[in-house]
Amino acid sequence: MSWRWEYDPSEEYVIGGAPPAFVAEVEKKADELIRAAEALYLDGSLFQGENPRSEHVRLPGGMFVFLLIPRYECGYVLQVTYL
Known part of the structure; x- marks a missing residue:
């Protein structure tokens, strides 16, 4: 299995008309979070216990969950808020 991230429930629903430059920043940060998770959980399929809590990630101009x-x-971008 390979680490990845995706929008949940869909990209269109989560992005909701945010500007492309902000969406690019969200996706860049999601990529960084997945790389960090891959290093922390070397074989995620063997992970036992409670999942980490969702986190609010702040970016210039907004945030995402x-x-x-x-x-x-897998990581999930659940909500994007553009200010």
Whole structure:
């Protein structure tokens, strides 16, 4: 399995008309979070215990909510807020 991230429930629903430059920053930060998770959980499929809590990630111009599920080796962008 390979670590990845995705929008939940869909990109269109989560992005909700945010400017492309801000979306690019969200996706860049999500990539960084997944690389960090991959280093922390070397084999996420073997992870046992409670999942980490979702986190609010602040960026210039807004924020997003990110949830990591180590067993699935996947992160989810749940909400994007553009100010």
